[in-house]
Amino acid sequence: MFRFADPNFLYLLIILPFVVALYLYSNYRRRQNIRKYGDPTLLKHLMPTISKYRPDIKFWLIFAALTLVILMLARPQFGSKMETVKRSGVEAVIALDISNSMLAEDVTPSRLDKAKKLISRLVDTFNNDKVGLIVFAGDAFTQLPITSDYVSAKMFLETINPSLITTQGTDIGAAIRLAMKSFTPQEGVGRAIIVITDGENHEGGAVEAAKEAAEKGMQVFVLGIGSPDGSPIPSERGSNDYRRDKDGNVIVTRLNEQMCQEIAKAGNGMYIRVDNSNSAEKILNNEIAKLSKADVESQVYTEFDEQFQALAWLILILLIVEMLILERKNPLFKNVRLFK
Incomplete structure (x- = not known):
C-alpha cells in the first residue's frame, strides 16, 4: 500500500x-x-x-x-503488511429520502440539506463504527456500502440530490429491506437502520419491513423531517416558483408523523422529530450509544x-x-x- x-x-x-x-x-x-x-x-x-x-x-x-x-x-x-484490526463499535445504515418533497423549505435551509448536515455531524461522532448510505424515492439503491471510511461517506453525501433517482415517490419499505441486506455477517454487533424522511410513504409495506428488521435484531430509527402543517415544494433550488399538480394547484407536502411513529414502533426503535435545532442529533447519538458494541473487524495497512x-x-x-x-x-x- x-x-x-x-x-x-x-x-x-x-x-x-x-x-x-x-x-x-x-x-x-x-x-x-x-x-x-x-x-x-x-x-x-x-x-x-x-x-x-x-x-x-x-x-x-x-x-x-x-x-x-x-x-x-x-x-x-x-x-509493509495488512492486518485485521478489531475495534469495538456498531453498524449503522442510513436510508435518506431524496424524493422531490425533501426540497421543501419548512426546515432551514431545506429538508434535504438539513438531513445531509445531520448525517455529516453523525458521521463525525463515529469512531470504531461502520456506516452505510442508502438513498430512496420511488425506488432505493445503495449509495455507499457499509464501511469504516468516514471520509468517503461524507464525500458521497455531498453528491446526493433528487436527480439520482428518476422514479419519484417514497418507498420506505424498499429502503428498509435494502438496508437489512447491507450489514456485515458478523454476529454480536449492534445494528441500526436510520430512516430520514418526511413520512409520505406512497408505496406501503414500510411497517412490515420494519417489523421484519426488528425480528432480525436490527433497530429502526425514523427521523421525521418537515412540518405537519405542510410546505410547498420549490420547482428547483433557489426558485420562487413551486411545483403544481395537473390542475395547476400548488402541491403542499406535510410531515406524516403518524406513519413515522408506526414504522419506528414496529422496528423496535424510536421516532425523532427533526426541526431547526440540534436536539434530534443529540437524541439519536444517545440511542446509538446504547446499542451493543462488538469487535468490528477491518483490514488496514x-x-x-x-x-x-x-x-x-x-x-x-x-x-x-x-x-x-x-x-x-x-x-x-x-x-x-x-x-x-
Missing part, C-alpha cells in the same frame, strides 16, 4: 510547468540575441567551446531534482515505512552530476563525444 503522509506538498508540483515555460522562453530570448550579433552558424565556429546541449542537460537534471524534492516533502510511504531516503540519494546524485557537467566543452576531453 503506497501513500503520501503529507499530500498537501504535492500542490507544489503546479509550479513545474511554469519553470519549464520560463526556461524555454529564456532560451528563445538568448537565440534572438545571438542573431543580432551575426549568423548563428558563423558564431558557432567562432566559439568552439560553447556547447549547445549541455545547458539543457543541466537544466533537466535540476528540474528532476526539484521534482524529487517536492515528492520527498510529501513523505512517500509504503505499508500497518507499519508504513518512510521512503524519503531513496529520493534524497537520487537528488544528491542528480545534483552531483549537474555540477560535474560544465556548460563549456572541456579541452582535455575534446575527443570525447558525450555531448556536442
Whole structure:
C-alpha cells in the first residue's frame, strides 16, 4: 500500500510547468540575441567551446531534482503488511429520502440539506463504527456500502440530490429491506437502520419491513423531517416558483408523523422529530450509544515505512552530476563525444 503522509506538498508540483515555460522562453530570448550579433552558424565556429546541449542537460537534471524534492516533502510511504484490526463499535445504515418533497423549505435551509448536515455531524461522532448510505424515492439503491471510511461517506453525501433517482415517490419499505441486506455477517454487533424522511410513504409495506428488521435484531430509527402543517415544494433550488399538480394547484407536502411513529414502533426503535435545532442529533447519538458494541473487524495497512531516503540519494546524485557537467566543452576531453 503506497501513500503520501503529507499530500498537501504535492500542490507544489503546479509550479513545474511554469519553470519549464520560463526556461524555454529564456532560451528563445538568448537565440534572438545571438542573431543580432551575426549568423548563428558563423558564431558557432567562432566559439568552439560553447556547447549547445549541455545547458539543457543541466537544466533537466535540476528540474528532476526539484521534482524529487517536492515528492520527498510529501513523505512517500509504503505499508509493509495488512492486518485485521478489531475495534469495538456498531453498524449503522442510513436510508435518506431524496424524493422531490425533501426540497421543501419548512426546515432551514431545506429538508434535504438539513438531513445531509445531520448525517455529516453523525458521521463525525463515529469512531470504531461502520456506516452505510442508502438513498430512496420511488425506488432505493445503495449509495455507499457499509464501511469504516468516514471520509468517503461524507464525500458521497455531498453528491446526493433528487436527480439520482428518476422514479419519484417514497418507498420506505424498499429502503428498509435494502438496508437489512447491507450489514456485515458478523454476529454480536449492534445494528441500526436510520430512516430520514418526511413520512409520505406512497408505496406501503414500510411497517412490515420494519417489523421484519426488528425480528432480525436490527433497530429502526425514523427521523421525521418537515412540518405537519405542510410546505410547498420549490420547482428547483433557489426558485420562487413551486411545483403544481395537473390542475395547476400548488402541491403542499406535510410531515406524516403518524406513519413515522408506526414504522419506528414496529422496528423496535424510536421516532425523532427533526426541526431547526440540534436536539434530534443529540437524541439519536444517545440511542446509538446504547446499542451493543462488538469487535468490528477491518483490514488496514500497518507499519508504513518512510521512503524519503531513496529520493534524497537520487537528488544528491542528480545534483552531483549537474555540477560535474560544465556548460563549456572541456579541452582535455575534446575527443570525447558525450555531448556536442
